[in-house]
Amino acid sequence: MTSPILATEGLTVRFGGHVAVDAVSCAFQTGELTAIVGPNGAGKTTYFNLISGQIPASAGRVLLRGRDLSGQSVSQRTRAGIGRAFQLTNLFPNLSVLENVRLVVQSNAGQGMNLWSMASRHAELTEAAEAILTRVRLIGNRDQTVSELSHGNQRKLEVALLIALDPAVYMFDEPTAGMSVDEAPVVLDLIAELKEQRDRTILLVEHKMDVIRTLADRIIVLHNGALAADGDPATVMASDVVQEAYMGRELEDV
Amino acid sequence: MIKAVLSGDMPRSVVLASILGLILFCLALAPFLFPGVRTVDTAARICVFVVLVASYDLLLGYGGIVSFAHTMFFGIGAYGVALASTHLGRGFDALAGGALAGAGVAAALAFVIGLFSLRVRAIFFAMITLAVASAVAVLVSQLSGLTGGEDGLTFQTPRELGPAFKFGDELFGVKLNGKLLSYYLVFTGSLILFLLMLRVVNSPFGRVLQAIRENDFRAEAIGYRVVRYRVAATCLSAAVAALAGSLYAIWLRYVGPDTTLSMEIMIDILLMVVIGGMGTMYGAVIGATVLVLAQNYLQNLMGAAGSAIEGLPVLPQLLDADRWLLWLGVLFILSVYFFPTGIVGRLRRS
Numbered sequence: 327m328t329s330p331i332l333a334t335e336g337l338t339v340r341f342g343g344h345v346a347v348d349a350v351s352c353a354f355q356t357g358e359l360t361a362i363v364g365p366n367g368a369g370k371t372t373y374f375n376l377i378s379g380q381i382p383a384s385a386g387r388v389l390l391r392g393r394d395l396s397g398q399s400v401s402q403r404t405r406a407g408i409g410r411a412f413q414l415t416n417l418f419p420n421l422s423v424l425e426n427v428r429l430v431v432q433s434n435a436g437q438g439m440n441l442w443s444m445a446s447r448h449a450e451l452t453e454a455a456e457a458i459l460t461r462v463r464l465i466g467n468r469d470q471t472v473s474e475l476s477h478g479n480q481r482k483l484e485v486a487l488l489i490a491l492d493p494a495v496y497m498f499d500e501p502t503a504g505m506s507v508d509e510a511p512v513v514l515d516l517i518a519e520l521k522e523q524r525d526r527t528i529l530l531v532e533h534k535m536d537v538i539r540t541l542a543d544r545i546i547v548l549h550n551g552a553l554a555a556d557g558d559p560a561t562v563m564a565s566d567v568v569q570e571a572y573m574g575r576e577l578e579d580v
Numbered sequence: 581m582i583k584a585v586l587s588g589d590m591p592r593s594v595v596l597a598s599i600l601g602l603i604l605f606c607l608a609l610a611p612f613l614f615p616g617v618r619t620v621d622t623a624a625r626i627c628v629f630v631v632l633v634a635s636y637d638l639l640l641g642y643g644g645i646v647s648f649a650h651t652m653f654f655g656i657g658a659y660g661v662a663l664a665s666t667h668l669g670r671g672f673d674a675l676a677g678g679a680l681a682g683a684g685v686a687a688a689l690a691f692v693i694g695l696f697s698l699r700v701r702a703i704f705f706a707m708i709t710l711a712v713a714s715a716v717a718v719l720v721s722q723l724s725g726l727t728g729g730e731d732g733l734t735f736q737t738p739r740e741l742g743p744a745f746k747f748g749d750e751l752f753g754v755k756l757n758g759k760l761l762s763y764y765l766v767f768t769g770s771l772i773l774f775l776l777m778l779r780v781v782n783s784p785f786g787r788v789l790q791a792i793r794e795n796d797f798r799a800e801a802i803g804y805r806v807v808r809y810r811v812a813a814t815c816l817s818a819a820v821a822a823l824a825g826s827l828y829a830i831w832l833r834y835v836g837p838d839t840t841l842s843m844e845i846m847i848d849i850l851l852m853v854v855i856g857g858m859g860t861m862y863g864a865v866i867g868a869t870v871l872v873l874a875q876n877y878l879q880n881l882m883g884a885a886g887s888a889i890e891g892l893p894v895l896p897q898l899l900d901a902d903r904w905l906l907w908l909g910v911l912f913i914l915s916v917y918f919f920p921t922g923i924v925g926r927l928r929r930s
């Protein structure tokens with residue numbers, strides 16, 4: 327196997343006495359889509375928070391292309407190639423839909439410290455942002471203020487910001503949660519497209535088993551913060567630990 | 581053309597555009613339209629406060645950063661010019677040197693304060709600025725050997741900016757003297773500084789500031805180093821405030837704690853930015869104009885109204901000229917209540 331793009335080694339965080347993520351060691355290969363599953367409170371979001379740097383680890387480390395990211399800020403990790411879409415929508419509420427995406431494109435273009443030129447004159451940034459909006463089917467809402475968007479469209483925009491960032495490592499945290507049945511496929515198709523590119527690494531927290539079955543190359547299971555199972559989808563889904571722990575329920579739903 | 585000068589940030593309201601046009605017209609021709617020492621003085625004060633308030637809006641309205649040290653930076657610029665003119669002699673080189681040094685010191689101080697406090701939390705910054713501003717105010721009054729203490733410093737500006745300098749006879753009944761030149765120095769300087777700030781808030785950098793104000797957590801997560809942007813905005817805002825202070829000192833040929841450093845001016849700035857409309861830049865123009873005019877003329881107006889209704893119960897006392905601050909307070913509460921987005925926000929909505 328080639329060396330992993332992203333790895334966590336004994337990654338742990340404690341909140342008071344509660345161990346939310348418990349010594350998780352895991353490596354991710356470029357081009358691989360890994361589904362992360364586990365019941366609510368298992369530590370999936372917290373695991374993401376540790377990788378993207380929103381909270382510091384109590385122990386263990388995160389390696390990107392073999393380089394230790396300890397002590398690096400969120401923005402440094404973002405620029406190094408770790409991108410994140412949030413479980414709880416986290417946008418710029420009083421700016422337009424276009425401006426939200428444009429800000430991400432502008433960040434990638436390294437134009438943030440440009441004090442002189444007029445932002446509205448950077449047609450290339452606006453066009454790139456519009457192209458993203460077309461892909462997520464939000465182009466019709468281009469000039470709407472984000473706080474006026476429906477919940478489903480806000481979730482789409484959440485995903486759009488990550489797609490605009492286009493990092494080496496994509497982390498999606500329940501991207502379709504709260505979306506209607508006709509909105510979710512747009513997002514899932516985008517994730518499938520990214521996977522087809524085969525040059526991006528995708529971590530996907532998702533509860534719907536049918537989605538996981540079609541998209542995932544691999545499943546890891548978190549349980550009480552610890553890594554409970556790790557392997558190809560068929561094996562993991564069939565394993566006792568998963569069947570017993572909680573998945574039986576979910577599988578019956580499908 | 582106009583679009584480029586305004587950096588693409590159009591007033592977006594006919595009424596607003598008309599009001600701004602009227603203010604610009606009146607300020608540009610103030611010495612001719614309203615000849616008189618007091619009125620021209622009011623016009624110069626409006627020019628300076630537009631810049632001062634706009635630089636505060638850059639910080640508060642765009643960056644979402646609350647600072648109580650804005651008058652300190654204003655004062656640094658004013659004292660810079662005063663000290664340079666006192667020690668280097670009256671000359672344009674002293675004015676320019678003092679203004680640039682003031683802006684440099686203000687930016688450096690803002691950098692240090694920002695680096696220490698903005699890393700922690702934006703609210704911490706507000707507290708630190710309050711502490712530093714109070715300390716500097718005390719320091720200025722204590723170091724009377726250098727700063728003139730509470731009395732301040734009276735100094736001489738170049739002869740060309742004084743009333744004794746005549747460069748012609750009269751134009752439309754207005755004496756062509758150095759005081760006129762001095763006014764146009766203040767007016768032009770203020771206009772340029774305002775347009776520069778309008779440029780900055782509409783630049784990619786300005787957009788990042790807005791993003792940080794909206795959601796600093798996400799701004800960081802899309803790759804912007806939030807602290808860096810906040811510190812940069814603080815430095816820029818401090819430097820511009822200092823330049824406004826320099827212009828004010830050149831106009832008054834005097835600096836003192838009351839004219840530049842006092843907490844009252846800090847409160848005025850806050851009122852102006854809120855009444856005008858935060859995060860709009862044009863709000864600074866309207867807020868500063870309305871408030872400076874109110875401060876200068878409300879007292880007279882109330883005095884006149886008070887004597888007009890003499891004999892009636894209670895009312896004359898309420899309208900007594902000494903109560904003008906009370907009425908200003910009422911005006912403020914009403915405007916915040918009815919125009920939460922300021923005058924500019926209101927005009928743009930209708």
Ligand SMILES: Nc1ncnc2c1ncn2[C@@H]1O[C@H](COP(=O)(O)OP(=O)(O)O)[C@@H](O)[C@H]1O
Nearest residue numbers: 341345346364365366367368369370371372373
């Ligand atoms: N900042 C925090 N402080 C204290 N406890 C936290 C914090 N973040 C998460 N937790 C706890 O860690 C556990 C894991 O939460 P989370 O990662 O959100 O779970 P999941 O995303 O798998 O549903 C939960 O018990 C949660 O209450």
Ligand SMILES: [Mg+2]
Nearest residue numbers: 370371372413
């Ligand atoms: Mg979660």
